[in-house]
Amino acid sequence: MLRPGDESRVTPVSPHCHGAVMAGAEDVRMNLHDEPALDMTDLLPAHRSLRVAVVTETYPPEVNGVAMTMARLVDGLLARGHEIQLVRPRQLGEADRALRTDGLHEMFMRGMPIPRYPQLRLGLPAKSALVQAWQKRRPDLVHIATEGPLGWSALKAARKLRLPVSSDFRTNFHAYSSHYGLGWLNRTIAAYLRKFHNQADLTMAPTEALRAQLAALGFERLQVVGRGVDTRRFDPALRSPVVRRRWGVAVDDPVVLYVGRLAPEKNLDLLVRAYDAMRLRRKQLHLVVVGEGPCADELRQRCPDALLLGSQQGMELAQSYASADIFLFPSRTETYGNVTAEALASGLAVLAFDDAAAHELIRHGHNGMVVPCGDDAAFVRRACDLLDLWRPGQPLRLAARRAMLSRDWRHIVEQVEQQWCVLLAAAGQRPVARRRRIVIGTS
Numbered sequence: 001m002l003r004p005g006d007e008s009r010v011t012p013v014s015p016h017c018h019g020a021v022m023a024g025a026e027d028v029r030m031n032l033h034d035e036p037a038l039d040m041t042d043l044l045p046a047h048r049s050l051r052v053a054v055v056t057e058t059y060p061p062e063v064n065g066v067a068m069t070m071a072r073l074v075d076g077l078l079a080r081g082h083e084i085q086l087v088r089p090r091q092l093g094e095a096d097r098a099l100r101t102d103g104l105h106e107m108f109m110r111g112m113p114i115p116r117y118p119q120l121r122l123g124l125p126a127k128s129a130l131v132q133a134w135q136k137r138r139p140d141l142v143h144i145a146t147e148g149p150l151g152w153s154a155l156k157a158a159r160k161l162r163l164p165v166s167s168d169f170r171t172n173f174h175a176y177s178s179h180y181g182l183g184w185l186n187r188t189i190a191a192y193l194r195k196f197h198n199q200a201d202l203t204m205a206p207t208e209a210l211r212a213q214l215a216a217l218g219f220e221r222l223q224v225v226g227r228g229v230d231t232r233r234f235d236p237a238l239r240s241p242v243v244r245r246r247w248g249v250a251v252d253d254p255v256v257l258y259v260g261r262l263a264p265e266k267n268l269d270l271l272v273r274a275y276d277a278m279r280l281r282r283k284q285l286h287l288v289v290v291g292e293g294p295c296a297d298e299l300r301q302r303c304p305d306a307l308l309l310g311s312q313q314g315m316e317l318a319q320s321y322a323s324a325d326i327f328l329f330p331s332r333t334e335t336y337g338n339v340t341a342e343a344l345a346s347g348l349a350v351l352a353f354d355d356a357a358a359h360e361l362i363r364h365g366h367n368g369m370v371v372p373c374g375d376d377a378a379f380v381r382r383a384c385d386l387l388d389l390w391r392p393g394q395p396l397r398l399a400a401r402r403a404m405l406s407r408d409w410r411h412i413v414e415q416v417e418q419q420w421c422v423l424l425a426a427a428g429q430r431p432v433a434r435r436r437r438i439v440i441g442t443s
Helices: 021-032 063-079 129-136 149-160 171-182 183-197 210-214 241-246 266-283 298-303 314-321 338-345 357-362 376-388 394-405 409-426
Strands: 051-055 084-090 100-101 104-109 111-114 118-125 141-144 163-168 202-205 223-224 255-261 286-288 307-310 326-329 349-353 369-371
Touching: 051 063, 051 129, 051 149, 063 084, 063 338, 063 409, 084 118, 084 149, 118 129, 129 149, 141 149, 141 409, 149 163, 149 183, 149 307, 163 409, 202 210, 202 409, 210 223, 241 314, 241 394, 255 266, 255 314, 255 338, 266 298, 266 326, 266 376, 286 314, 298 307, 326 338, 326 376, 338 349, 338 357, 338 394, 349 357, 349 376
Parallel strands: 051 084, 051 141, 084 104, 141 163, 163 202, 202 223, 255 286, 255 326, 286 307, 326 349, 349 369
Antiparallel strands: 100 104, 111 118
16 A cells, blocks of 8 residues: 655646646647637546645634634635645634635634633634534545644544644644643643654654654654745835834844743743844844744843833734844744744744754754754844844845745645645545636637
């Protein structure tokens, strides 16, 4: 039996799993010339899009990396003609009824606030509801993005119905536990995550380094599928003198930016230490912080000169990136770190530990800087070095932007699509989603 991920033994398929339909359509188009438009339904194989149940316990308007990447994935899949059932907890203020748009069916489930993060919701068990929904309208496969109670229910429901399952490894919960006085639970949490993901037919990890780490812990059927960045949204061209004046920043003053949760696992003490060292070299330096979390008050006390903007998204966030100069990311617990890619795409001078996204994306000294994981003293030194590279148009910042132009989300969606096609082929299944009529017009 073919195992998921063994592409070398699978006959190549198009991203939409429909063989040579479009190639055949193009051949017909070339021979039509001035003939009237022809309905190809009876001449070409059916073009079937996938019907995918996507299960996640976080989604916009919630603001975090998982929510953002799931929204990008869903949008990309819809744009490529797939049918998506989005299963997620009902957020505050949302109606009870399910929502339908073209190709998208949102199925809201019960949820509860996450401790210390009341703006986020944790899905509650819902196996029976999912079994009933998927018996009524069977998906081709189930994709589970989070490992909470709702994700576990989806896993059990899919297994009961013999549906193919893929999963994402998105958050190092077992690494986070030590930052909350629960280090003794590391092995227990890792065992839970391993048990969860090993019941899936395929688990996607964002980097090769994380795939190797998970494999060493006993995780099975792992495939690397990267993360994308919206280079149209995160763009140096959005640099705004108005935003900088609002921050109280003079034209020639450098701005250090941090974007992310204000939480213990983000290593914010090192952010403050690096900023203090940089200010000894340049008093006109400013620190701007975007994000919310339980450490906000502590950060204000430690660094009273810092400007804390709270949570941002959309154009507001993109302008904050582009209007800053240096991006410091001291976290050591990332599975990826979307903010690293966003800062690079925005043309900032970026410093991070040589791990996760930074390890994949940064060539030290060329388009950013990295230091060995855990070497806090090196992080502080390199942060000071960035003061020589902060001005717009500096080669390192230009290279940061260029490096991200090939990381568009469209390519990432195609990678996910390919993995799912291989998974369905391995399971001996064909897509069951709606048949789409292909009409070939005149050339």
